[in-house]
Amino acid sequence: MSDHDHQHPHAEIVHAERPGYYDIMETAVRELLIEKHLFGPEEIRRQIEVLDSRTPALGAKVVARAWIDPEFRSRLLADGRAGCEELGITFYDDTQLIVLENTDAVHNLIVCTLCSCYPRPVLGLPPDWYKLKAYRSRAVYEPRAVLAEFGTHIPDDVEVRVSDSTAIVRYLVLPKRPDGTEHYSEEQLAALVTRDAMIGVVPVTIGSGQ
Amino acid sequence: MTETKHLLNRLPNDIGGLPADPIQRTEHELEPWEKRCHALADVLDFHKIINTEEKRRGVEALGAEMVGKLSYYERWIAAFANILFQKAILTPGELARKMDEVGARWELDNAERTS
Amino acid sequence: MTDKPPRRIAGIVAATGETPIFEVGGRVKVMTRAPVGHYRVPTYLRGKVGVVDAVIEPAAVDNEEEAYGRNAGSRRHYYRISVPMTSIWSDYAGSPRDDLRIEVFETWLERI
Numbered sequence: 001m002s003d004h005d006h007q008h009p010h011a012e013i014v015h016a017e018r019p020g021y022y023d024i025m026e027t028a029v030r031e032l033l034i035e036k037h038l039f040g041p042e043e044i045r046r047q048i049e050v051l052d053s054r055t056p057a058l059g060a061k062v063v064a065r066a067w068i069d070p071e072f073r074s075r076l077l078a079d080g081r082a083g084c085e086e087l088g089i090t091f092y093d094d095t096q097l098i099v100l101e102n103t104d105a106v107h108n109l110i111v112c113t114l115c116s117c118y119p120r121p122v123l124g125l126p127p128d129w130y131k132l133k134a135y136r137s138r139a140v141y142e143p144r145a146v147l148a149e150f151g152t153h154i155p156d157d158v159e160v161r162v163s164d165s166t167a168i169v170r171y172l173v174l175p176k177r178p179d180g181t182e183h184y185s186e187e188q189l190a191a192l193v194t195r196d197a198m199i200g201v202v203p204v205t206i207g208s209g210q
Numbered sequence: 211m212t213e214t215k216h217l218l219n220r221l222p223n224d225i226g227g228l229p230a231d232p233i234q235r236t237e238h239e240l241e242p243w244e245k246r247c248h249a250l251a252d253v254l255d256f257h258k259i260i261n262t263e264e265k266r267r268g269v270e271a272l273g274a275e276m277v278g279k280l281s282y283y284e285r286w287i288a289a290f291a292n293i294l295f296q297k298a299i300l301t302p303g304e305l306a307r308k309m310d311e312v313g314a315r316w317e318l319d320n321a322e323r324t325s
Numbered sequence: 326m327t328d329k330p331p332r333r334i335a336g337i338v339a340a341t342g343e344t345p346i347f348e349v350g351g352r353v354k355v356m357t358r359a360p361v362g363h364y365r366v367p368t369y370l371r372g373k374v375g376v377v378d379a380v381i382e383p384a385a386v387d388n389e390e391e392a393y394g395r396n397a398g399s400r401r402h403y404y405r406i407s408v409p410m411t412s413i414w415s416d417y418a419g420s421p422r423d424d425l426r427i428e429v430f431e432t433w434l435e436r437i
Contacts, residue, residue, distance in 0.1 A: 019316060022284045023243035028308035029290055030250055032300055039253050047249035092252065093262075096381065098405075113226030113367055115266055116282075125248070128236040131282055137230040140369065143410075144419040149233050159422040162410075164226065166365045167388055167403050167428040169381060219359040220368055227369040227414065258396050267363040267392035297394075 050092055054124040056195035058089050059172060060209075062122065063198065064190035066099075067177045077101055080172060084122050091121045100163060101174045102200070107154045109147070109162045109200035110171040111139035117165035119172045123195060130199065140164055150201040173200040180206055222274040223266075244283040251286060260293050268293045342384050342401040346431055351377045353406060353434040363392040366433050373413055374437060375406035378426060387430055401431040 019027070034041050062084055066073040076083030080097030091097075097119055100108035112118065113136045118126040129135050139146050143160045147153070154160055163171045175197045181189060192209040196202045240248070254260040260268070268289030269277065280288060294300040347353055357372040365388050384400035410423040417423070 018320075019243065019313075022287050023241070024309050024312045024316075025291065025305070026243050026247045026250065026283075026287050027312045028305055029287065029294070029300070030246065031312070032304060032308050033259075033294075036299070038259055038299070039257055043253045043256075044246065044249045047252045048245055051245065051248060051252075093255070098379075113369075114221075114223050114365060115269075125240065128238060128282075129233050132234070132236070133225055133228075134230040134233045137225040137228045138233070140367075140425060141227040141414060142418060143423065146233065156420040157422070158420075159424055160419060161424045161426060163426045164367070165428070166367070167381075167430065168385055169403070169405065169428055215359075218361050221364065224364075224368050226367045261391060261394075261396060263363075263388045263392040264394060270363060 047092075051120075051125065054121055056123050056193075056198065057190070058084075059119070059123045059195070059198045060190040060193035061087060062089070062099075062172070063174055063193045063204075064186045066174055067189055068186055073174075076174070089122055093121065094168065095119075095121070095170045096168055097122065097170050097172060098163075099172050099174050100161070100200075102176045102203075104158070104176075106159045106161050107147075107200065108171075108173045109139060109143050109160060110165065110173060111136060111162060112165045113137065113140055114164075114166060117170060119170040122172060123198060127195070147201060150196065152202050173198050175200075175204040178203070178205050221270045222272075222277040223270055240283075247283045247287050250290070254290070259297075259299070260290060264293060265289055342399050342431075345380045345384075345402040345404075347377050347380070347402075347404055347434060347436065349377050349380060352437050353377060353404070353429075354437045355406075355429060356433050356435060360389075363389055365389055366429060367427075369413060370408070370427060370429070373408050375408035377404050378407045379405040381405060381428060387432065389430070403428045403430055404434060406434075 030044060033039060062076065065087065066076050072083065072086070075086070076099050080099040081091055083099065084097060085091070100110070102108055116126055116131040118130065135146065140162050143162050144154065147160070165171060175193065177189070178192065181192070192204050192206065194202065194204070194208050197204045197208065202208070251262070251265060255262045255265075265286065269285045271292070272280070272285060272288060276288070277285060291300070291305060295302055352374060353376070354374050355366060355370050355372060359371075381403040384402050386395065386398055386400055390398060405426055405428050408425045408427070409421070410417045410419060410425060411421055413425060
């Protein structure tokens with residue numbers, strides 16, 4: 001049984017215990033490919049930095065900007081990747097981004113039933129639950145039951161729209177701006193926006209975020 | 211015999227709509243090797259040594275039992291090994307020897323540390 | 326107020342796959358083939374009827390071929406299609422308004 005979701009805190013870089021089989025495999029594959037000059041070690045180091053720099057805070061900034069700037073919002077909805085790039089969020093792969101706007105008529109939810117497609121350049125790495133069977137199999141079959149497990153209840157007269165990523169397009173949910181935030185600054189708004197709201201499993205509320 | 215064709219026609223990852231349990235809200239900080247593995251995947255894709263879709267196919271090709279029992283990044287690195295062998299970029303022998311060397315290196319480093 | 330569409334220049338021939346076959350609003354059916362090997366159309370979608378919500382530009386490599394190392398080759402369009410949940414699942418328990426959106430490669434779709 002794999003123990004990939006163990007609870008104890010990790011030592012920084014030095015292994016407290018012998019590296020596991022797959023850890024050794026990764027190191028061996030990487031070193032062999034570097035020896036064969038297929039790529040350089042600095043490329044791996046750089047890509048780790050790229051990945052570390054991508055967190056939900058980026059998506060939250062996009063959402064907050066869209067809430068306060070209607071013209072940015074229009075551009076973002078027309079081309080999600082270009083909208084993010086306007087804010088300096090580079091996309092290191094060939095994926096496109098469609099930003100899905102939650103309204104009074106439509107609540108959006110994103111999933112990848114076949115694997116784990118996720119808007120990584122703008123949200124970072126997905127949580128385990130997004131990649132595991134329960135969410136992937138049920139989000140397309142009983143989205144409202146899934147939402148209910150996250151504490152989210154959408155009225156029947158609002159469409160729940162599930163987007164299943166299968167190809168080049170990735171999705172980001174643009175949640176509804178909560179009431180009572182009319183005087184919030186862009187930073188205060190961004191602080192409310194959580195990763196889970198941009199996946200679509202929860203709304204943004206005044207109490208959410210940090 | 212056609213009663214086995216469903217095994218071929220339904221990939222182990224094609225699970226949309228299948229019965230499943232309540233969602234466990236598990237999250238974990240990536241282990242260092244997992245993050246390196248993810249970075250490796252991205253670099254392999256940039257160079258089109260193994261593109262992202264090849265990786266997906268490689269994971270599927272592990273088959274239902276391994277897809278069910280290996281963790282997310284364990285599936286990736288196993289798939290990469292297989293694909294690299296198929297493309298004659300690495301041989302199984304090379305990888306096995308290098309893995310022994312990496313393991314032995316750790317033993318040596320840790321023997322020194324405790325002595 | 327809308328501008329008139331620009332007049333097309335006569336004599337231009339588009340390469341195979343350059344021009345999308347389906348248009349936004351068109352009704353399409355997902356084919357029911359059951360291939361061996363890698364596929365990106367989930368089983369739950371096979372044979373379902375939907376409406377094209379968006380044509381994804383530009384034309385791109387078939388990801389089912391890309392999975393076998395074909396990084397290039399004939400490019401066609403992906404289409405984001407809209408399918409009501411009630412037509413996917415006979416026992417769908419949510420609202421009749423609920424909908425699925427999914428990208429499908431051109432060679433998996435037929436006009437109806």
